[in-house]
């Protein structure tokens with residue numbers, strides 16, 4: 001489904017090289033690793049938001065290395081959710097379909113379907129201002145799913161939520177994985193979330209390579225949780241267009 005081969009990335013002083021990583025279709029893959037090791041960078045490479053120096057990115061056997069984000073058919077939920085601040089929620093959800101030329105009827109049907117799936121029907125006429133973190137996450141998930149992506153890339157989707165909301169959103173992620181039959185790549189520091197949600201697990205190793213790890217070893221992990229203090233990067237919004 002996803003295959004990164006011999007990928008070389010450089011951003012400022014940060015560099016990864018000879019990186020190989022693959023995920024089979026239908027998996028709920030969790031990628032873990034300490035802060036600053038390059039997890040978000042890998043999501044951005046897969047989505048087409050960060051250019052690679054060399055190597056290839058394949059999706060379903062197609063080399064998409066030179067494809068712009070919108071041609072990759074990936075739903076992306078960045079860590080800050082990046083909702084459009086001045087757009088009504090129903091319009092945000094249908095946006096990915098609108099730019100792909102879907103009819104008004106098809107868009108309405110999908111908005112209703114996703115609103116029900118994510119539990120946001122009562123929010124469709126609102127704007128992002130004043131919404132809770134959990135509500136924003138549900139909307140970001142619905143928006144990313146609108147065009148039936150083959151892959152969902154989720155950047156710490158359960159961070160910054162209270163415990164009850166965290167459990168509810170984790171349940172929603174499981175429902176989405178099953179009902180939408182979408183392959184998921186979820187990055188997290190949290191070993192409990194990784195064990196609960198993942199069907200396959202990967203970890204950034206000290207040698208800057210990604211390695212497949214079994215569930216038992218994930219349970220023993222206790223990654224240090226630190227906040228990402230980098231400024232929000234607006235270009236991440238592009239991917240769901």
Ligand SMILES: Nc1ncnc2c1ncn2[C@@H]1O[C@H](COP(=O)(O)OP(=O)(O)OP(=O)(O)O)[C@@H](O)[C@H]1O
Pocket residue numbers: 011012013014033034035036037038039040041042226227228
């Ligand atoms: N645009 C950029 N220019 C220069 N350096 C960058 C840029 N984007 C990211 N980096 C650097 O690349 C490294 C990896 O960042 P990345 O956000 O991928 O790590 P991460 O594993 O997702 O971290 P966290 O878990 O804290 O979110 C960091 O050292 C970061 O400062």
